[in-house]
Amino acid sequence: MAITVVGSVAFDSIETPAGRRERCLGGAATYFSLAASYFTDVRVIAVVGEDFGTKEEGVFTARNIDMRGIERASGKSFFWEGSYLENLNEAKTHATELNVFGVFEPKIPDAYRDSEFLFLANIDPVLQRRVREAMPQVKLVAGDTMNYWIKDHKPALLEVLKGLDVLLINDTETRMLAQNSNLVQAARSVLGMGPRMLVVKHGEYGATAFHRASKDGVGTKPFRAPALPLEHVVDPTGAGDSFAGGFFGYLASQPELTPATFRRAMFYGSVMGSFTVERFGTERLQELSRREIDERFHLFRELTHLD
Amino acid sequence: MAITVVGSVAFDSIETPAGRRERCLGGAATYFSLAASYFTDVRVIAVVGEDFGTKEEGVFTARNIDMRGIERASGKSFFWEGSYLENLNEAKTHATELNVFGVFEPKIPDAYRDSEFLFLANIDPVLQRRVREAMPQVKLVAGDTMNYWIKDHKPALLEVLKGLDVLLINDTETRMLAQNSNLVQAARSVLGMGPRMLVVKHGEYGATAFHRASKDGVGTKPFRAPALPLEHVVDPTGAGDSFAGGFFGYLASQPELTPATFRRAMFYGSVMGSFTVERFGTERLQELSRREIDERFHLFRELTHLD
Numbered sequence: 001m002a003i004t005v006v007g008s009v010a011f012d013s014i015e016t017p018a019g020r021r022e023r024c025l026g027g028a029a030t031y032f033s034l035a036a037s038y039f040t041d042v043r044v045i046a047v048v049g050e051d052f053g054t055k056e057e058g059v060f061t062a063r064n065i066d067m068r069g070i071e072r073a074s075g076k077s078f079f080w081e082g083s084y085l086e087n088l089n090e091a092k093t094h095a096t097e098l099n100v101f102g103v104f105e106p107k108i109p110d111a112y113r114d115s116e117f118l119f120l121a122n123i124d125p126v127l128q129r130r131v132r133e134a135m136p137q138v139k140l141v142a143g144d145t146m147n148y149w150i151k152d153h154k155p156a157l158l159e160v161l162k163g164l165d166v167l168l169i170n171d172t173e174t175r176m177l178a179q180n181s182n183l184v185q186a187a188r189s190v191l192g193m194g195p196r197m198l199v200v201k202h203g204e205y206g207a208t209a210f211h212r213a214s215k216d217g218v219g220t221k222p223f224r225a226p227a228l229p230l231e232h233v234v235d236p237t238g239a240g241d242s243f244a245g246g247f248f249g250y251l252a253s254q255p256e257l258t259p260a261t262f263r264r265a266m267f268y269g270s271v272m273g274s275f276t277v278e279r280f281g282t283e284r285l286q287e288l289s290r291r292e293i294d295e296r297f298h299l300f301r302e303l304t305h306l307d
Numbered sequence: 308m309a310i311t312v313v314g315s316v317a318f319d320s321i322e323t324p325a326g327r328r329e330r331c332l333g334g335a336a337t338y339f340s341l342a343a344s345y346f347t348d349v350r351v352i353a354v355v356g357e358d359f360g361t362k363e364e365g366v367f368t369a370r371n372i373d374m375r376g377i378e379r380a381s382g383k384s385f386f387w388e389g390s391y392l393e394n395l396n397e398a399k400t401h402a403t404e405l406n407v408f409g410v411f412e413p414k415i416p417d418a419y420r421d422s423e424f425l426f427l428a429n430i431d432p433v434l435q436r437r438v439r440e441a442m443p444q445v446k447l448v449a450g451d452t453m454n455y456w457i458k459d460h461k462p463a464l465l466e467v468l469k470g471l472d473v474l475l476i477n478d479t480e481t482r483m484l485a486q487n488s489n490l491v492q493a494a495r496s497v498l499g500m501g502p503r504m505l506v507v508k509h510g511e512y513g514a515t516a517f518h519r520a521s522k523d524g525v526g527t528k529p530f531r532a533p534a535l536p537l538e539h540v541v542d543p544t545g546a547g548d549s550f551a552g553g554f555f556g557y558l559a560s561q562p563e564l565t566p567a568t569f570r571r572a573m574f575y576g577s578v579m580g581s582f583t584v585e586r587f588g589t590e591r592l593q594e595l596s597r598r599e600i601d602e603r604f605h606l607f608r609e610l611t612h613l614d
Contacts, residue, residue: 202512207515
């Protein structure tokens with residue numbers, strides 16, 4: 001089933017201990033779409049500027065990603081510059097230029113309206129909510145956010161959370177959103193804000209899914225997917241968005257959403273994140289095969305399974 | 308098969324967000340022994356002072372732990388005072404008084420000499436080596452160390468590593484020992500120093516076992532055991548030593564050491580660590596049952612297993 005994703009398509013300048021890249025294609029919607037495209041049809045809603053050319057377009061079309069919802073505006077695309085020189089787990093931001101993204105008004109092409117899955121990548125919660133409300137027919141809605149929206153736009157964010165099935169954020173964001181330093185207590189508090197499921201991403205330590213308690217208590221136990229111990233982490237940019245793409249893409253590709261499907265989706269999320277960090281930007285995500293993905297899925301299983 | 312452990316038996320004063328305890332029974336050998344005692348026979352080599360009374364003795368005897376190697380010296384026992392007020396993952400040390408431990412000369416009772424498993428808990432590497440050399444008949448030797456020995460006693464520590472089958476240390480210690488910030492590269496470097504297996508403990512994120520590459524490359528893949536997301540962490544003191552006790556105790560209880568045995572041992576290590584942090588000091592470890600332990604083992608399996 002098709003996924004519609006709304007989020008940023010951007011240019012990133014990145015410095016890591018492995019080197020530097022200027023203005024490579026980036027943005028949460030880009031990483032998400034590429035990762036999800038190995039599992040199902042993906043349709044993007046975003047805005048880009050005049051600097052978005054045929055080369056960047058080719059990255060999407062090569063993966064059969066529907067770009068009809070990517071608006072071309074006059075001006076420059078969203079630009080981010082950051083480095084990971086001291087700590088590969090946390091980016092230091094040097095510049096953020098919203099450019100055309102600053103006046104983004106998501107427009108949903110009619111051809112997207114039968115999408116059964118919707119992903120609200122990390123953007124202004126006011127826009128996330130607008131897209132959510134314009135697509136009432138979707139079967140499953142997941143979303144992401146970040147510390148900036150949690151700190152300074154909490155009321156708008158809380159409105160978004162009410163309409164989410166799954167929220168995917170990291171440890172720090174979970175603790176910040178719940179104002180509680182214990183992860184289990186924080187998760188329960190976030191689940192009280194709306195989502196039925198919370199996926200907390202732990203970076204190099206994997207991710208944990210927490211479920212809202214059902215009346216009969218069934219299926220409410222947490223589930224933890226590992227991350228692969230990697231010998232060469234070239235660039236962590238986009239790992240979390242790739243996790244979301246693998247997770248949601250796998251779900252959308254399945255005939256039924258059972259607890260076991262969600263567990264495997266957690267593993268596929270981790271798998272896609274592990275590929276992304278092996279090269280700069282979207283390089284690794286552009287050239288994968290489903291076979292490589294499934295081989296790594298089995299590596300993840302071997303990494304944690306007793307039998 | 309019996310385990311002999313050499314290490315500290317101490318008194319700890321501990322403050323955490325859950326409260327404060329004065330002079331509770333502690334020390335690496337204490338936590339290790341209690342955790343391992345649920346799996347196999349344990350024999351301790353340590354030194355205590357005149358403040359070690361019948362109450363403390365009772366903690367060991369209640370678990371059938373052999374205390375013939377615990378020497379009574381005149382003076383006070385090793386004492387540590389620390390807090391975890393800002394960060395439950397890292398202790399802040401307020402006082403360390405070596406007392407009788409400062410002149411500790413491990414003496415191995417004859418009755419211990421047929422032990423097939425030896426654990427060298429975190430003490431001066433010179434003493435670790437002496438005990439190792441005095442027990443050449445053991446089948447499997449594991450050990451622990453800490454940043455202090457890595458920084459200031461590295462030559463002595465490197466001699467110990469040559470005689471170890473398994474080294475159990477945390478992320479920071481692994482990176483410090485290898486002088487490499489990438490965990491996989493650091494692990495390989497540490498495995499080059501002697502041990503066949505390195506278990507890196509990640510605190511609330513579990514632990515990863517790395518194996519030295521064999522000639523045919525078989526069985527050399529890493530294995531990761533999760534930690535349980537816990538709603539109430541009362542006191543993290545001793546979690547790492549309890550991990551080691553569960554890990555090594557389980558190994559010693561098995562008829563054969565296969566790769567699957569080592570994987571299950573990783574899970575049992577995590578299980579014992581998860582119990583320890585639920586109460587202050589050794590309180591939780593003193594009152595467990597093997598049934599509770601196996602129930603939690605199954606929780607850990609459910610937490611990470613796909614099927």
